[in-house]
Amino acid sequence: MGQRKIKHKHIVIVGAGTTGIMLANNLARSHHNVTVVDPAVIHYYQPGFLFVPFGMYHVRQLGKPLAKLLRRRVKHVRDVAVSVQPKAKTLQLETGEVLSYDVLVIATGTQTNPTKTEGLVGYGWRKTIHDYYTPDGAEVLRQKLNEFQGGNLVVQVMDVPIKCAVAPLEFVLLADEFFKKRQCRDKVKITYVTPMSSAFTQPIAAHKLNHILTDRSIEVVADFQTEKVDQTAQKVICYDGREVPYDLLVCIPRNVGAKYLEGTGLVNDEGFVKVNCRSLQSLAYPYIFAIGDAADIPMGKTGSVGHAEARTLGRNIKAYLAGRPVEETFDGHSNCFIECGAGRAMLLDFNYDTQPCEGTFPIAGVGPMKLLGPSRINHWAKLAFRWVYWHRLLSGRAIPFLPERMSMVGKRMPPELASVAAPKLASAEKTNKIDSNPNGNHNRASKDKTAKGGRKTP
Ligand SMILES: Cc1cc2nc3c(=O)[nH]c(=O)nc-3n(C[C@H](O)[C@H](O)[C@H](O)COP(=O)(O)OP(=O)(O)OC[C@H]3O[C@@H](n4cnc5c(N)ncnc54)[C@H](O)[C@@H]3O)c2cc1C
Known part of the structure; x- marks a missing residue:
């Protein structure tokens, strides 16, 4: 009996932050070889930084060794990516090592400058x-x-x-x-x-x-x-x-994108990777994808968006390597809490097409969380999310009540505002650029400055 030969392909993920870890752990369940490149030893739960200035957490309570967060099948190369050669399908590292890949994923986030x-x-x-x-x-x-x-x-x-x-x-x-x-x-x-x-x-x-x-x-x-x-x-x-x-x-x-991508044809002026915002595939090379803050999509740069992205992208990479078409199903789902102080928080649940509105989440009429209104349950859910992050989210698995795609169940959208976000997405899909979007991930400020004679800053 002849056995079908399984082809192991090499997936390299640059950046093992929130989304790099999630995606690597997700793909480690496939038969492909997964390598992550990141110099970090400790991974931080960044949403916790908000509470540090107010004495609610210490930074040391927010970090865990990166090695413990990656599944055993994931190879971690502790190095810095210094350049990408998309045509040669190689990645140059700071130590001189060169990695070859069948699929490259950019997950290097964004840095403040x-x-x-x-x-x-x-x-x-x-x-x-x-x-x-x-x-x-x-x-x-x-x-x-x-x-x-x-x-x-x-x-x-x-x-x-x-x-x-x-x-x-x-x-x-x-x-x-x-x-x-x-x-x-x-x-x-x-x-x-x-x-x-x-x-x-x-x-x-x-x-x-x-x-x-x-x-x-x-x-x-x-x-x-x-x-x-x-x-x-x-x-x-x-x-x-x-x-x-x-x-x-x-x-x-x-916030700026990664320097090592400059001159590759992969990124926009701010260093973020130009992708199809529904499939997360690079607009320049089909075997390159981007996830998380590094991707130029018309949605905010948050871990919750990254969680939904990781699941679509996991399937798309496997499909691409199997010679199947990638799916264009990512809807930009974002689910984020706004801590309001006094033990209350608001919850926003929205996507490319639907702006945040009032209602209950995740169960219609029941909640227990309230959409777009401060509540104590939302506050406790926000604090509990740190546990969910370490123990569920980073594993790359689905989280009950946090679906990959947004649901309208429990939402009360005023009919006159139901389609407000949609035209912006339509223009983003046409040009991969937007003028404005829910979380300010847009280029309006730059354009205004250009109109006044260009950026004066370096
Ligand atoms: C104060 C604060 C509050 C936040 N609150 C929330 C919240 O409430 N909800 C929410 O969903 N999100 C929140 N976020 C955002 C969330 O933390 C980020 O969107 C998320 O971490 C992005 O994940 P990422 O994988 O894209 O990038 P990151 O997690 O930043 O990871 C990027 C990784 O790339 C590595 N890297 C960079 N350059 C290179 C290179 N050249 N070579 C190799 N590796 C490299 C870095 O070492 C890093 O590990 C908050 C962020 C902050 C700062």
Whole structure:
């Protein structure tokens, strides 16, 4: 009896962060050989960084050894990718090693780069100007917030796209609670500065969030395309001449894609991989895919989107290697909590075509979670998600109640707004570019600056 010969192909995943780990563990269940490349020893649960400045977690509680998170069949190469040769199907590593692949997946996420905004780094960096998207930034800010006696606290999104566009909103809401508990809220003016047209770009969620922010006396300064930071005068300056003074500036520096992809034809101007947003396949090479924050899709850069992507992509890579067509079924499903302070959180469940709306999740009429309204159950679910992340999400398996594709069950969408997001997706699918999308993952700010004579920042 002749036995059918199984062909083992080589899948290389660059980046073993949230999505690289999920995808590698998912693909390790196939007969293919899976290699991940990442210099990291510790993997961090990044959503936890939000709570570090407020003393709710220490960074050391948020990390685990990467080696323990990968299935045994996954080979981990502890190295840095320095260049890709798409035509030769090779990946060059920092140590000189060259890896060949049948399929390459870009999962190197996005990095904050404060040097991209004029005046942001300098003598005030980590003294009067802070960030919390990095482990060390979050720890230093904890100390600073403890010492802060009063004045102008400005929380500013420097540019878009950013990862987890709701995290800065959560920061201002937690700051409100933090200073109330310390009985000095009346001495702190909290201002939220954003390049977007409001706190959130989708109408129903924006309305809700603006209401909450106004209620908490948090001022929103919108459409603020940052020209520079004047550290001497302690103010941020917009291209249109507006200025916002600060005593403590908490910023989300500009997010950029990976440098090693420059010049490969794979990425857009910001370094994010141009993909078909339904299949996650590169627009340039069929054997290259991207996942997570590294992919240029019209949806926010969050782990929850990455979780849904990992499942579609797992199937697509197996299909591609088997000579079958890839499926174009990824709907951009995002399911994210917004911590509102005072023990409550909001839940947003949406996708490319449907904006966040009110309702219950996951069971219609029952919940127990409430969509687009603060509740205690949502808050506990957000905190419990850390356990789900380590024990379920990273395994690459399906999570009950968190489907790959969004469901309309339990949602109450006003009919006049039902199709608001759809036209934007249509244009994204045509051009792989968008003008605006739910989480600010768009290029509007760059275009505005170009109209004023181009970026002045490096
Ligand atoms: C403060 C904060 C709050 C957040 N809150 C939420 C939330 O509530 N819900 C949610 O869903 N998401 C949230 N996120 C976003 C979420 O953490 C990210 O979207 C998710 O981690 C992205 O996964 P990724 O795999 O694309 O990138 P990452 O997890 O960032 O991993 C990228 C990996 O690539 C590696 N790498 C980079 N360059 C190279 C190279 N050249 N060679 C080899 N390896 C390389 C890095 O070492 C890293 O391990 C939050 C993020 C932050 C910072």
